[in-house]
Amino acid sequence: MSAFSVAFRRDFALMWSAGGGVVAPLGFFVGAAVLVPLAMGPARDPLAAAGPPLLWVAAALAVLATIERLFQADLEDGSLDQMLLSPTPLELIVLAKGTALWCAIGMPIALAAAPVAIAMQAPLALVPAIVCSVALGMAAFVGAGLVGAALTASVRRGGVLIALIVMPFFAPPIIFGAAVAAVGFGAAFMLLAGCALAYLVLGAFGAAAALRLQAE
Amino acid sequence: MSAFSVAFRRDFALMWSAGGGVVAPLGFFVGAAVLVPLAMGPARDPLAAAGPPLLWVAAALAVLATIERLFQADLEDGSLDQMLLSPTPLELIVLAKGTALWCAIGMPIALAAAPVAIAMQAPLALVPAIVCSVALGMAAFVGAGLVGAALTASVRRGGVLIALIVMPFFAPPIIFGAAVAAVGFGAAFMLLAGCALAYLVLGAFGAAAALRLQAE
Amino acid sequence: MAEQEKVGVRVQALAIRRGARLLFEDLSFTSRPGDYLEIRGANGAGKTSLLRAIAGFLRPVAGRVAFDNTEESALALHYVGHLNGLKGGVTPRAHMEYWRGLFGGVGSIDGAASKLGITSLLDLPVRVLSQGQQRRVSLARLLVALRPVWLLDEPAAALDSAGRSVVAQLVSDHCASGGVVLAAVHESLGPSPSQTVVLS
Amino acid sequence: MAEQEKVGVRVQALAIRRGARLLFEDLSFTSRPGDYLEIRGANGAGKTSLLRAIAGFLRPVAGRVAFDNTEESALALHYVGHLNGLKGGVTPRAHMEYWRGLFGGVGSIDGAASKLGITSLLDLPVRVLSQGQQRRVSLARLLVALRPVWLLDEPAAALDSAGRSVVAQLVSDHCASGGVVLAAVHESLGPSPSQTVVLS
Amino acid sequence: MLATFANPAHFMRFSAWATPLCAVIAVVLFAIGLPWALIYSPADYQQGETVRIMYVHVPAAWWGLSIYLFMGVASFVSFVWRHALADIAARAAAPIGATFTAMCLITGSLWGAPTWGTWWEWDGRLTSMLVLFIIYLGYIALRGAVEDEERNARLAAILCMVGLINLPIVHFSVVWWSTLHQPASIFRPGGSSVDPSMLGPLFTMVAAFLALGLALGLMNMRAAIFRRRVETVRLRGANA
Ligand code: HEM
Ligand SMILES: Nc1ncnc2c1ncn2[C@@H]1O[C@H](COP(=O)(O)OP(=O)(O)OP(=O)(O)O)[C@@H](O)[C@H]1O
Ligand SMILES: Nc1ncnc2c1ncn2[C@@H]1O[C@H](COP(=O)(O)OP(=O)(O)OP(=O)(O)O)[C@@H](O)[C@H]1O
């Protein structure tokens, strides 16, 4: 069994149990999506305008809320040393972590996006596009998150810091994603896909480079 | 020097350095606020309708992003044992932590709320009310956050879980806060102040009770 | 510690369960002021659990722990466990000041530091200290605030021979001045115990 | 470990700085396959730093570490440090499977467990294990994947006497089969070292 | 020249006279530029006197952007060649770049009030400038948060380089997202559309900002090097 799949399965199991399984991220996502109408009042029109895009903000923040401990725990309990000693390239192990995170948090949220979008008055025809784009967007967020998590692994209670570092990277996927939520599949969707790919690769390498510095 | 001030100074120092000082919360808040228009598109009117309330969501999430490790770190490194052995009531120590968090994160964000509100097309006349209400709201969020952090202290990577637990409690302050953002000082503001006070007190007691169970 | 009241510890018919497993039951012993009591047992025997039950962190399934001359255990105890209770970014000096404030102690920080041989490290962040140096910082807690009862869980862990003899010195001094020391150890600390509890 | 290539370790004129402090310089030694090398020194002398430099975690300011018959240190090493590298929620069995996959090992998990006396704990979450039991789990890494060079940092920490003799056994077996063991210790593990490096 | 920067001792000697020199040049240029820009240059035929904000706004904008480019290069050098001084330079430049960016944002919104009738408009270039500002904040915060010196330097270098790659992506996505902001009107094919009489004071101010930035940057670097020396001594003492 390849080291990648070993690492993936371990991390997936850890996130699944630690994050309270699939329920927690979903709950967070739905919760965040509910806060918005609360804050905006019940009036339909602004909600219809604001709703679907906000789903994106919620999705982004669901990732932010998860990644803080992504590598910090490994650094503090010594697992990182073992990853570094493994013959598997660190980039691959990092990518496995990212994939696990996407499966444990990203996919559930993408699925949850459907009901939330509908609740926020999004036209039904767009829902499939929204779901797919959220799935892609989560991948992009995870890619960016990997770097942020690796950079701040040695900073205790760096929750806000990591968010600050990662946020600028969230801008492009959110822009494209919101566009998809407005017009459905099309140019924006392609751009989003490209963005997700680029971020994942960039993220894996950046994070691995940072992690090598964290162990010392 | 009273145990409260000792605990406060220690925690404040920890949060200040870890979070990268005042810069991080500010940046986080501004960043989160930027994501919103990016997702909603630049058109003024929906933004003017949605913007100021959304500022509240951002503030709430700044707290969520910080509290995860609030007690977890103390539990994992053994500091919690010492707090329990101290003659000072745990409630007081917890309250000190909450106050430190408010000073390190809440106040900077309250101040940052001014420019953000303006950028979100809020009428200038309302800005002072918005700033004060955010400051109060942050206190309420911290109060609720204390309980969530204490309950999930033994859950590694519980970021999302804690958010899920705390979110419902964020609803009232957000509703009042959004109201203040719409109409300025008044009944809503009073309600918000009361809410903040109640949350802080309840939070301190709830969190202390939960922490006593965490050590074993 | 003349000004410090003298306190004895009475453990009565104690039984502790962890998860499904009953570690021990009907464990009783008494230690009078001045006693040094050694707790021995294989890995997993329950030494740490016993100490944590005495400290009040762990609820025993049966029996009780009583402290003479004081009702609140919180006021009587020092606990030095497997975890050092240190923050990586904080200096030893800041830690000691914190403990002193938290426990309302009066001990001199520099005195404690020189006793434990960490004077030169007082202003480095704990994160950069070696394992043994961190252990020493954690032990300094015993000196900055006077408390009659010490619960020590493998206090000499990670210490070099010099460090071990310092611990031995601390323990015998504390007992000599009427304090009580309960220590879980794998090999003797040095001072001959007035009592040994073996868990199996 | 007949199938395992034999690897020697050469440390040449090594100098390590931590922060502003030069721990040691111009340190050189060589260990041939089958050697058991003891690293000694007071707390803070630099034992851990030396081992971590050999493992490649820490960049020395001068000198180099070379492994015969292999260029990649990553392929040759096991490192058991102060930190056990365990996840509280994961069982020992899952840890061992993970390590085996990560290091491409072939060792039997039950075999390793019984050698270390943790068979009965294989399916408990590590979080509930005692300090010494966790140490044993971490040592099991040495057995599930064969690697010629072992770097052990106070391997016997938190172990009872039975545990210590198990470690001694592991070390002598590994050396007997042509492996190299570098161990930082405060007291002898048991097997007489073929060489001792003292840091001051 | 490079050799000069290679070694801190040389650098200290060089900067000892370079810093005051830059400061003097800055003062002189401002002494010329400010009155020229604020008094003697013509008012815009449609924007009136408010156009004078441009003389602060545009230099701030340009240097706010350029300084991040510089930081990216410096970070690359420090990361690849473990060049201590390059790192110090990047670190010293950050707050200055952030300040210029903030000035651009503030003057911009001050300018927007009369010309666009709003303090802030979510327009492409404005937003990407804001994002740049946030990237600066992130960099500064990270440098403040990581304790270990060398690790701090290398991690920050990674962040800065990744941010550099990300910047164009952000810029184009944001511009694609929306653009109200007037298009490049100075360096554009077919020559500038801004009245030549405005270019003189504009470029004087641009030069003045550069001199000011250099002076401040060199000062920060010198301070950082002194601090490092003091720290070294302190730790030596601590471990003696
Ligand atoms: C907060 C608001 C604003 C921000 C963040 C902003 C940002 C920028 C930036 C980044 C540049 C440099 C772009 C480049 O050279 O590629 C720039 C240039 C310029 N801005 Fe603004 N701007 C703002 C408001 C305004 C307003 C209200 C006006 C006037 C109506 C204005 C007029 C100009 C002009 C004339 C230039 C120079 C032309 C050019 O370089 O393309 N800006 N601004
Ligand atoms: N939830 C649980 N389920 C089953 N067994 C448990 C659980 N929690 C703890 N245990 C067992 O209880 C014991 C705890 O022992 P404790 O930590 O007190 O041992 P110890 O004597 O301190 O050992 P060491 O010398 O290794 O520190 C261990 O054997 C552990 O396996
Ligand atoms: N950033 C730093 N600044 C100053 N001193 C440092 C720094 N980092 C480490 N040190 C010192 O370097 C030494 C690190 O030693 P190391 O951890 O290798 O010791 P050790 O021999 O393993 O000790 P122990 O037996 O306690 O494990 C310690 O004395 C520590 O104080």
Ligand SMILES: [Mg+2]
């Ligand atoms: Mg124990």
Ligand SMILES: [Mg+2]
């Ligand atoms: Mg060590």
